[in-house]
Amino acid sequence: MRETFDEMNGAGGDLRAPYRAIEAWLKATPQTVLTAKRLEAERLFRRIGITFAVYTEGGDPERLIPFDIIPRVIDADEWAVLERGLTQRVRALNAFLADVYGKREIFAAEKVPLAMIEHNPAYQQLMQGFTPPGGIYTHIAGIDLVRTGPDEFYVLEDNCRTPSGVSYMLEDRSVMMRLFPDLFTQAGVEPVSRYPEFLLRTLQSVAPPNCQGGPTVVVLTPGQYNSAYYEHSFLADEMGVELVEGVDLVVKDKHVFTRTTRGLKKVDIIYRRIDDDYLDPQAFKPDSMLGVPGLIEAYKAGNVSLANAPGAGISDDKAVYCYVPEMVRFYLGEEPILKNVPTWDCSAESALAYVLDHLDELVVKETRGSGGYGMLVGPHASKKEREAFAKKLRAHPSAYIAQPTLALSTCPTFVESGVAPRHIDLRPFVLCGADKIRIVPGGLTRVALREGSLVVNSSQGGGTKDTWVLRAPNGQTQSQSQSQK
Amino acid sequence: MLARAAESMFWLARYIERVDALSRLMEAAQLMAGLSDQSAEWRSALIAAGCEPGFLAKYGAVTPERAARFMGADPENPSSILNCLEKARINARAMRTALTRDMWDAVNGAWLEARRMGPADFRLEVLPVTLDWVRTVSTRFAGAYQTTMLRNEIYSFVKLGASIERADNTARILDVKYHVLLPSYSGVGGMLDYYQWTSILRAVSAVRAYQWVYRDEVKPWNVAELLILKPELPRSLRACYDDIVECLDTIAADHGGVRSECHRLAGGLAARLRFGRIADIFQSGLHEHLTELIDRTADLGDAIYAFYMK
DSSP states (O other): OOOOOBTTTBTTTOOOGGGHHHHHHHHHSOHHHHHHHHHHHHHHHHHHTOOEEOOSSSSOSEEOOOEEEEEEEEOHHHHHHHHHHHHHHHHHHHHHHHHHTTTOHHHHTTSSOGGGTTTOTTOOGGGTTOOOGGGOSOSEEEEEEEEEETTEEEEEEEEOSOOOOHHHHHHHHHHHHHHOHHHHHHHOBOOOTTHHHHHHHHHHTTOOTTOOSSOOEEEEOSOTTSTTHHHHHHHHHHHTOEEEOGGGEEEETTEEEEEETTEEEEOOEEEEOSOGGGSOTTTSOTTOSSSOTTHHHHHHTTSOEEESOTTGGGGSOTTGGGGHHHHIIIIIOSOOSSEEOOOEETTSHHHHHHHHHTGGGEEEEETTOOTTTTOEEGGGSOHHHHHHHHHHHHHOGGGEEEEEOOOOOEEEEEETTEEEEEEEEEEOEEEEOSSEEEEOSOOEEEEEOSTTOOOOOGGGTEEEEEEEEBOOTTOOOOOSOOEEO | OBHHHHHHHHHHHHHHHHHHHHHHHHHHHHHHHTTSOHHHHHHHHHHHTTOHHHHHHHHSSOOHHHHHHHHHHOTTOTTSHHHHHHHHHHHHHHTGGGSOHHHHHHHHHHHHHHTTOOGGGGSTTTHHHHHHHHHHHHHHHHHHHHHHSOSSHHHHHHHHHHHHHHHHHHHHHHHIIIIISOTTOOSTTOOOOHHHHHHHHHHTTOHHHHHHHHOSOOOHHHHHHHHHTOTTSTTSHHHHHHHHHHHHHHHHHHTTTOOOHHHHHHHHHHHHHHHOOHHHHHHHOHHHHHHHHHHHHHHHHHHHIIIIIO
């Protein structure tokens, strides 16, 4: 493994320019003040109710995701590259989805094996031959990036279904600004606060074909016991639209309505935070209590839009991931700006053999797993753990992919022992409307709080940081990416 | 607005108002217990709070300690103060988008403290401190919604919930104290222990109000009139029903004048309270009168649910 790149001090220990303000601030601020501010931050999160609900493991069902008060900084040039790369990647992912559910040209051209989508549970037969409003499948995509060097960013995975975490991007910023207002006046940080407005405009841009007048948008949540419920209510509130549960919606004559105090009111666009399988008991799981009977029929009749589209998950499968660079070339005729991590698809025999031989240096993941569950970090695992994992791998090779253990960059983090480097990643949120792609400068930075750990997932003890994108030195604000589709 | 939002806001306000009523009831019981029959005071509080059957099933006999713990923190008592705060917060969280930040702060802040509390906080030695805290919760919530909410439909449903709960509580307290606990009382104007009467006033925090309105010694006639018919007292049935009618009218106007059974019921009751005379009420029987008001108020709740929340 190569030497770890530190976001503040590079690989060699020289202070990097974007972190000048942070460094000066850390030097000038006594540790007791940092401790007090951290407690203050925690109190704010509790008070606002920004919690992550875990109802299955016992203990406090409403937990805080630890918030680290030292921001992660990206300069304007770095961001410009990321932004172009993200835009390109999400355009390709949407083109792929349109192709999967349409003409299937990429498979005919043998750039992607058809096996990738056959028997894949994320594939939705009912979408075959149906074009969703605006031709968009993944309206809100969260692209997980990691960094290993000054100019080396890799895409770790794509999240094209219902990615969460954007409320942390926004609340981390507002808590930071409340705790350290002076810091922002010096640093020149791009605002993130327009996200809800961008989201609303993105959703409005994909109004269904039969919609008349200004479209009515709602956020559909599984309810207050869902782990991301805070985010659902936060986004609805910030957009000024209703937060609804399945029971609040009813389908009549293939139109969707909310039950209001004045009777039924028509709904045009649903930002749904419910998984495909639970959306509509008539189309998917018949025993789902969360969904809305008849919703899919209304969708297919062109009377309502769903974001993201059912079946969008076929593009973020960890095995399909290997082919995203190929999609960029095939659909856009461009070279990918963002690199993939080299990946071994264990369904291939030669790959499996290599992976089994190098388990101690690889990260192995389930192709359909998420949240950091069911993965093996080879270098950090015991011999016994590796052997147990090898057994699973041999039994179901096609269920796994493997990647080299990347030396994820570190960022100074305020931990028990003081300020110390911890590994981080980045999830920017890409909003893809029928009119354009919008990205607020920034994203969610997750940090692995345990020393040496590479697992940043909140379900595995990860925390979050405020993410700063610095304004370009010439003073131009790039508060919105405006690439035409 | 969503029908479910109307329901959540309505019940959020009811639970907070219930917590407020419970704290006043318990405070009065504790104060009065020092002056008269301890268990009778607490028993009347249990009855007025509607949790006497549950209490007796668990404990059999009433003692002040048990009653305070049961009304405050017993997990088996669905209407305990802590349980009501929990339910208030569930309703608030279910419809967070309908709450202003200040309302959320009031409810969530109370819940964060309440979940660290338990029976120990309702021991008689510390009860006054705890009840003071409970009152800051309800007044903070009331202040928050009055000063920060948009005057729209959501506001009307919050106020409606608070007003109905308050009407119900006042009617129950008066009924229990007046008739259940004073069975030997043989007629209006008879000599009764002064403290018993102030006990009723205390339970609705109206001792001072009584003096300001009547400037007279405490008389049963006046107490009943104050709690039922006087518009000046915010907890009187008259005042509550004026608020209820106002809320329902505002909602109806907002909906293009569409009205229903709940408007008819509320209007009828408000008119009776407005034009009623205390002499007539006593003539036809105070207990009967109060029981009917309690029943009609429950009917009104059902009618509101049927028309707006289903």
